[in-house]
Amino acid sequence: xxxxxxxxxxxxxxxxxxxxxxxxxxxxxxxxxxxxxxxxxxxxxxxxxxxxxxxxxxxxxxxxxxxxxxxxxxxxxxxxxxxxxxxxxxxxxxxxxxxxxxxxxxxxxxxxxxxxxxxxxxxxxxxxxxxxxxxxxxxxxxxxxxxxxxxxxxxxxxxxxxxxxxxxxxxxxxxxxxxxxxxxxxxxxxxxxxxxxxxxxxxxxxxxxxxxxxxxxxxxxxxxxxxxxxxxxxxxxxxxxxxxxxxxxxxxxxxxxxxxxxxxxxxxxxxxxxxxxxxxxxxxxxxxxxxxxxxxxxxxxxxxxxxxxxxxxxxxxxxxxxxxxxxxxxxxxxxxxxxxxxxxxxxxxxxxxxxxxxxxxxxxxxxxxxxxxxxxxxxxxxxxxxxxxxxxxxxxxxxxx
Amino acid sequence: xxxxxxxxxxxxxxxxxxxxxxxxxxxxxxxxxxxxxxxxxxxxxxxxxxxxxxxxxxxxxxxxxxxxxxxxxxxxxxxxxxxxxxxxxxxxxxxxxxxxxxxxxxxxxxxxxxxxxxxxxxxxxxxxxxxxxxxxxxxxxxxxxxxxxxxxxxxxxxxxxxxxxxxxxxxxxxxxxxxxxxxxxxxxxxxxxxxxxxxxxxxxxxxxxxxxxxxxxxxxxxxxxxxxxxxxxxxxxxxxxxxxxxxxxxxxxxxxxxxxxxxxxxxxxxxxxxxxxxxxxxxxxxxxxxxxxxxxxxxxxxxxxxxxxxxxxxxxxxxxxxxxxxxxxxxxxxxxxxxxxxxxxxxxxxxxxxxxxxxxxxxxxxxxxxxxxxxxxxxxxxxxxxxxxxxxxxxxxxxx
Numbered sequence: 008x009x010x011x012x013x014x015x016x017x018x019x020x021x022x023x024x025x026x027x028x029x030x031x032x033x034x035x036x037x038x039x040x041x042x043x044x045x046x047x048x049x050x051x052x053x054x055x056x057x058x059x060x061x062x063x064x065x066x067x068x069x070x071x072x073x074x075x076x077x078x079x080x081x082x083x084x085x086x087x088x089x090x091x092x093x094x095x096x097x098x099x100x101x102x103x104x105x106x107x108x109x110x111x112x113x114x115x116x117x118x119x120x121x122x123x124x125x126x127x128x129x130x131x132x133x134x135x136x137x138x139x140x141x142x143x144x145x146x147x148x149x150x151x152x153x154x155x156x157x158x159x160x161x162x163x164x165x166x167x168x169x170x171x172x173x174x175x176x177x178x179x180x181x182x183x184x185x186x187x188x189x190x191x192x193x194x195x196x197x198x199x200x201x202x203x204x205x206x207x208x209x210x211x212x213x214x215x216x217x218x219x220x221x222x223x224x225x226x227x228x229x230x231x232x233x234x235x236x237x238x239x240x241x242x243x244x245x246x247x248x249x250x251x252x253x254x255x256x257x258x259x260x261x262x263x264x265x266x267x268x269x270x271x272x273x274x275x276x277x278x279x280x281x282x283x284x285x286x287x288x289x290x291x292x293x294x295x296x297x298x299x300x301x302x303x304x305x306x307x308x309x310x311x312x313x314x315x316x317x318x319x320x321x322x323x324x325x326x327x328x329x330x331x332x333x334x335x336x337x338x339x340x341x342x343x344x345x346x347x348x349x350x351x352x353x354x355x356x357x358x359x360x361x362x363x364x365x366x367x368x369x370x371x372x373x374x375x376x377x378x379x380x381x382x383x384x385x386x387x388x389x390x391x392x393x394x395x396x397x398x399x400x401x402x403x404x405x406x407x408x
Numbered sequence: 409x410x411x412x413x414x415x416x417x418x419x420x421x422x423x424x425x426x427x428x429x430x431x432x433x434x435x436x437x438x439x440x441x442x443x444x445x446x447x448x449x450x451x452x453x454x455x456x457x458x459x460x461x462x463x464x465x466x467x468x469x470x471x472x473x474x475x476x477x478x479x480x481x482x483x484x485x486x487x488x489x490x491x492x493x494x495x496x497x498x499x500x501x502x503x504x505x506x507x508x509x510x511x512x513x514x515x516x517x518x519x520x521x522x523x524x525x526x527x528x529x530x531x532x533x534x535x536x537x538x539x540x541x542x543x544x545x546x547x548x549x550x551x552x553x554x555x556x557x558x559x560x561x562x563x564x565x566x567x568x569x570x571x572x573x574x575x576x577x578x579x580x581x582x583x584x585x586x587x588x589x590x591x592x593x594x595x596x597x598x599x600x601x602x603x604x605x606x607x608x609x610x611x612x613x614x615x616x617x618x619x620x621x622x623x624x625x626x627x628x629x630x631x632x633x634x635x636x637x638x639x640x641x642x643x644x645x646x647x648x649x650x651x652x653x654x655x656x657x658x659x660x661x662x663x664x665x666x667x668x669x670x671x672x673x674x675x676x677x678x679x680x681x682x683x684x685x686x687x688x689x690x691x692x693x694x695x696x697x698x699x700x701x702x703x704x705x706x707x708x709x710x711x712x713x714x715x716x717x718x719x720x721x722x723x724x725x726x727x728x729x730x731x732x733x734x735x736x737x738x739x740x741x742x743x744x745x746x747x748x749x750x751x752x753x754x755x756x757x758x759x760x761x762x763x764x765x766x767x768x769x770x771x772x773x774x775x776x777x778x779x780x781x782x783x784x785x786x787x788x789x790x791x792x793x794x795x796x797x798x799x800x801x802x803x804x805x806x807x808x
Contacts, residue, residue, distance in 0.1 A: 027756065027760035028759065028763045029760065322770075324768070368745065384774070388760065388771070391764060391771075
């Protein structure tokens with residue numbers, strides 16, 4: 008028996024508008040750009056919903072109706088749920104319609120898609136709890152499998168998730184970690200008792216998420232039957248962890264690329280082999296036994312060729328911005344000012360730091376594509392001004408900094 | 409090659425660009441006869457021959473002042489005469505006519521409107537292919553679309569129409585040529601300028617020439633600098649207005665302005681009117697160590713130009729270790745991605761970005777690290793390749 012575990016990640020940050028030095032101490036509307044501005048969150052939400060969320064959910068719901076065994080997993084951050092509630096409730100309902108089938112498992116994570124785990128355990132746990140409550144409220148289920156922001160992972164995180172009672176955790180199936188081993192099996196994190204480790208098959212995942220529309224790629228055009236053949240012909244494999252951004256469907260890969268046709272036909276092609284299955288991340292843990300322990304002392308992520316955190320924390324602007332933000336933690340929480348605390352948390356969203364990445368800015372690559380700013384420096388300037396305003400609000404309350 | 413100035417007698421980027429382009433072209437095998445309108449010792453230049461074009465009865469022509477000023481003629485009789493720019497352009501045309509009859513060449517390559525009359529005359533006399541290389545158009549210099557001196561516009565337009573090929577130093581300049589003179593886009597090729605690291609004045613162990621600024625930096629001040637002609641095109645009034653706002657948020661900021669020009673007195677008066685005179689230092693036109701140190705002492709170089717055809721000073725600044733805030737209306741912003749950028753008219757945003765930079769050494773250092781890499785990645789060599797390809801194409805089109 009072979010199983011596909013399809014896991015889709017849904018997230019949108021609250022992008023900071025072009026918040027200038029003249030706004031500091033005057034207004035605190037960091038996330039409210041004019042509608043036509045590139046950083047306007049509502050406009051981006053409408054665009055992504057139109058291009059990706061709605062057409063993808065429509066197809067997924069049909070697949071769930073057509074194939075009673077079909078199932079998948081998804082994670083959906085607190086920040087994107089908030090945006091859906093505020094600007095596109097019908098789109099949120101289309102997600103709820105999926106989970107209402109009982110065959111869509113929600114994966115746990117931080118509410119704010121933050122890197123808090125690496126800066127404050129207390130704040131991290133608070134955001135995980137906030138996310139759990141939001142998921143219970145909106146989707147009526149409690150996550151049993153965990154993923155951290157950007158699939159960041161190390162032994163400490165696995166240890167934490169084990170103690171917190173999760174039965175599984177997701178990570179990048181990176182060659183340097185796996186060595187000779189295959190990602191297509193169940194694993195267990197080193198130094199843990201119960202928890203299981205699900206390793207993303209990044210080659211197969213990226214065939215869909217990145218290479219699908221690339222006409223220069225030897226695999227192009229990728230069809231559902233071709234892809235199923237590849238999996239059927241893969242020896243020594245039990246489980247194919249296909250993890251990717253939800254926006255792969257319709258946003259990163261446009262409709263004209265045929266990505267929706269691929270999705271529509273994948274279950275029927277895969278089920279042609281009667282012993283094949285789809286599983287959710289939680290189900291895969293029930294079905295497959297771990298074959299080995301995996302030791303990850305250094306943090307890995309699913310980003311870039313380095314698979315580390317350097318896209319978020321690699322330069323001095325990023326480091327100074329995030330360090331400054333977490334230094335405010337105690338002072339912020341002590342105010343019990345919920346609006347201020349929430350603004351501070353929204354500034355923790357990892358995307359803000361990603362926009363400041365200078366690594367490949369020169370090549371005009373993927374980083375630039377996903378940024379609403381003209382360059383990493385403008386992203387830093389907007390963030391730091393918002394940060395200064397947060398500090399100002401603290402000082403106004405009489406806090407000594 | 410028809411040019412108007414070469415270092416060290418240059419008043420700005422035009423002379424530097426001509427010098428570095430010719431040096432790179434000669435490495436490719438171009439044999440260059442460079443014609444200047446004045447007499448000077450250029451014995452240090454070995455990669456091309458330099459001729460002074462002046463009338464027969466004139467012993468010596470000296471540049472009397474800086475940019476676009478009058479020229480001083482020393483006649484064989486010992487008599488001294490000053491000639492204004494238009495007169496000089498006419499004299500240059502006549503003189504080039506004489507040079508053209510004496511020398512043999514395959515191509516006429518003329519830089520800027522000042523040499524345009526001479527270039528057109530040379531083409532009429534010889535029928536050789538003419539390449540007009542524009543480092544700025546009159547509307548740029550006037551700081552107003554469709555503006556400028558009508559006589560200059562006429563000369564510029566005529567040469568652009570007659571030219572076999574036009575080289576523009578930036579897309580910005582190409583757009584201006586199309587906008588101002590309706591020249592077909594496919595006749596114009598963009599060849600960006602560069603600033604060769606070998607052109608930088610080497611660092612020394614001496615204290616910075618701006619000792620006051622250096623001392624203030626150690627007291628926590630940050631320095632913002634502009635180097636260039638004080639003329640309408642450069643947009644300095646907007647920088648001063650922005651700087652007034654900067655001081656509200658970052659009072660420990662100093663502005664250094666190096667250069668001279670017709671706006672000098674107006675700008676000095678303006679700093680007083682804005683109440684920022686204490687924080688603005690005017691240092692006049694400089695060369696050598698004082699020129700280099702102006703860049704070196706600064707944390708940020710600001711180019712607020714209303715319209716900057718290229719903007720070599722920004723590259724020099726990056727070469728000397730100081731990142732830049734560039735007007736989006738500049739050619740250099742097409743080349744350097746790792747710079748802060750602002751519309752020249754957006755005074756608030758200019759202030760916002762200056763404040764951000766003087767408040768964050770991380771921002772300054774990241775900007776510089778990455779812009780310096782970009783600076784090193786470009787070279788005159790790649791520009792010379794493009795120009796040389798134009799030579800080859802037009803040479804083969806000349807009937808034997």
